[in-house]
Amino acid sequence: MARYTGFFKVAASVNNFQQLLSELLESCNFNIIYQAGDYLMAREIPGKVAYHQLVTVEVLVDKTMATNQEVQMNFVIKNEELPLQVDNHCYQVFNQVNQAVQDASCWKLIEVAAS
Structure with a gap:
């Protein structure tokens, strides 16, 4: 299983953050x-790759911080x-999502770490 993680x-604003994040992932x-x-799960739209290659994204928002x-x-x-x-x-999808988060105009990137 391929697995990549990132921290951003x-x-x-916390109030409309879920909506912004959803729109960002839908654009990807x-x-x-x-x-x-504080949790969002999204799956890649089928059709371009084999089923076992479909990517799932899980996002955990740290509400305590x-x-x-x-x-x-x-x-x-x-x-x-x-x-x-x-x-x-x-x-490749990991890099695409990373770049989308970093380039998003709806927020300003403060810190990033990826592995």
Whole structure:
């Protein structure tokens, strides 16, 4: 199973953050599967890759550290594909989502860490 994680701290309002995050993931070709106050799960839209390569994104928003101006979130991006190549589909989607979060105009990026 391929699995990549990322940590982001952004300057954004907590009140509309879930909506902004949903729109960002939808722009990256994901369907929102589940959404709660501090958790969001999305799955890649089928059709471009085999089923085992479909990527799932889980986002945990750290409400304990959230303020009206800053939000911390942890991303887990994974699929059932064995990561036999460094540049596999899951890694490519991970880079796409990372770049989308960093380039988003709806918030200001404060801190980022990815692995």
